[in-house]
Amino acid sequence: MTKQEDLNGVKGVSILGSTGSIGKNTLEVIHHFPDHFKVVGLAAKSNIDLLEEQVRTFKPQVVAVEDVEKARVLKDRLHDLAKSGRNSVEVMAGPEGMKSVACHDETQMVLSAMVGAAGLIPTLEAVHVKKRVLLANKEVLVMAGELFVSEVGKRGSEMIPVDSEHSAIFQCIEGGTKQEVAKIILTASGGPFLHKETSELEKVTVEEALQHPNWKMGPKITVDSATMMNKGLELIEAYWLFGLPENQIQILIHPQSIVHSMVEFVDGSVLAQLGVPDMKLPIQYALCYPTRLNGSSPRLNLAQVGTLTFKDPDPEKFPALRLARAALQKGGTYPAVLNAANEVAVSKFLQGKIKFLQIAHLVEAVLEKHQDNGSGMTLLEILESDRWAREEALAWKA
Numbered sequence: 001m002t003k004q005e006d007l008n009g010v011k012g013v014s015i016l017g018s019t020g021s022i023g024k025n026t027l028e029v030i031h032h033f034p035d036h037f038k039v040v041g042l043a044a045k046s047n048i049d050l051l052e053e054q055v056r057t058f059k060p061q062v063v064a065v066e067d068v069e070k071a072r073v074l075k076d077r078l079h080d081l082a083k084s085g086r087n088s089v090e091v092m093a094g095p096e097g098m099k100s101v102a103c104h105d106e107t108q109m110v111l112s113a114m115v116g117a118a119g120l121i122p123t124l125e126a127v128h129v130k131k132r133v134l135l136a137n138k139e140v141l142v143m144a145g146e147l148f149v150s151e152v153g154k155r156g157s158e159m160i161p162v163d164s165e166h167s168a169i170f171q172c173i174e175g176g177t178k179q180e181v182a183k184i185i186l187t188a189s190g191g192p193f194l195h196k197e198t199s200e201l202e203k204v205t206v207e208e209a210l211q212h213p214n215w216k217m218g219p220k221i222t223v224d225s226a227t228m229m230n231k232g233l234e235l236i237e238a239y240w241l242f243g244l245p246e247n248q249i250q251i252l253i254h255p256q257s258i259v260h261s262m263v264e265f266v267d268g269s270v271l272a273q274l275g276v277p278d279m280k281l282p283i284q285y286a287l288c289y290p291t292r293l294n295g296s297s298p299r300l301n302l303a304q305v306g307t308l309t310f311k312d313p314d315p316e317k318f319p320a321l322r323l324a325r326a327a328l329q330k331g332g333t334y335p336a337v338l339n340a341a342n343e344v345a346v347s348k349f350l351q352g353k354i355k356f357l358q359i360a361h362l363v364e365a366v367l368e369k370h371q372d373n374g375s376g377m378t379l380l381e382i383l384e385s386d387r388w389a390r391e392e393a394l395a396w397k398a
């Protein structure tokens with residue numbers, strides 16, 4: 001297929017998590033290219049005020065709300081559309097609603113942008129009906145990488161990364177064959193606490209952890225960036241996306257977030273992808289792949305940026321990196337347990353129930369207790385490990 005043919009006609013897009021940071025950025029990109037994309041489905045957990053606005057602007061065929069009562073209220077609010085017969089939208093609730101959004105006949109691409117484990121099932125359902133999945137929801141690959149990648153292959157579906165680092169690697173890795181790749185280098189901003197001493201991290205507040213220096217994101221990933229668990233999750237994500245051994249994936253601190261990641265080849269040549277830190281760029285790349293369109297994002301001015309710096313991460317200060325790498329090395333259901341324990345720990349931190357440094361302590365304690373029976377990785381086993389780890393994490397006491 002030529003590049004021109006690939007973007008012929010208007011492509012239908014469903015967005016799982018349309019009210020979040022990635023979801024809103026995706027709708028901005030779609031709004032910019034009405035001749036190329038139309039919104040078919042939208043899904044969120046409970047923010048029906050924003051969903052209503054999005055429905056009236058983008059006129060999807062179906063909208064789903066996880067919360068059943070909120071779905072009922074949204075249906076009432078959108079009654080005028082149904083009555084007019086024009087642009088009527090089907091309002092659905094719960095898992096059935098998520099499935100309808102992910103699998104709608106008019107949808108060609110599903111932007112998976114829910115936060116956390118909630119996105120796993122609807123994203124898998126999209127794969128099962130051969131949709132092209134644009135993956136922002138990294139927790140899907142952390143929990144169920146082996147199963148997910150195998151289903152994508154078996155069903156003839158496609159997976160395009162949206163995470164800026166993985167989008168960068170996806171673009172650079174085409175510079176050689178798989179055998180010619182020496183390593184991939186995932187860059188990390190280092191988050192808001194890069195320049196703090198470990199002793200100072202004892203007392204950091206939720207507000208401080210939510211002040212990311214370069215990116216505006218949802219609260220869970222922002223806290224993950226502060227602990228650097230985000231980079232640990234991205235390490236596992238990269239492992240499944242690019243199929244390289246874990247010891248060929250390096251993490252490098254780059255506080256300016258301009259070099260989004262790099263690929264080093266066996267001859268010593270390194271390819272990097274650069275751009276302003278704006279998620280609209282990798283989102284547009286994934287939507288348009290393999291074509292590039294003239295976008296609306298601000299352009300990179302390297303003279304203005306001036307200096308780009310790099311250094312190795314401090315393993316003492318950021319134990320989450322060690323925990324994620326160890327979970328990946330152990331394999332099986334360890335990454336799913338890491339993810340679930342981390343989701344609970346971050347939620348406890350955001351509610352003021354534990355301190356910042358206790359996030360990693362809690363995750364480590366749950367991982368230490370976990371016993372993988374090594375019997376294989378079915379969806380049921382993954383979901384059971386996720387459930388067990390959440391229970392343990394909720395019960396954890398310092």
Ligand SMILES: NC(=O)c1ccc[n+]([C@@H]2O[C@H](COP(=O)([O-])OP(=O)(O)OC[C@H]3O[C@@H](n4cnc5c(N)ncnc54)[C@H](OP(=O)(O)O)[C@@H]3O)[C@@H](O)[C@H]2O)c1
Pocket residue numbers: 016017018019020021022023043044045046047048066112113114115116118136137138139162163164215216217218219220221279
């Ligand atoms: N933000 C970024 O720049 C960025 C960059 C790279 C990767 N990512 C990844 O992209 C994903 C989304 O991140 P985000 O920052 O956009 O998160 P966010 O702003 O918190 O948005 C999360 C979205 O998921 C929806 N959601 C949450 N739980 C749900 C459930 N049980 N059922 C249905 N919908 C649910 C939320 O709906 P409500 O609004 O109704 O709660 C919201 O639309 C994460 O996996 C993150 O790691 C994000």
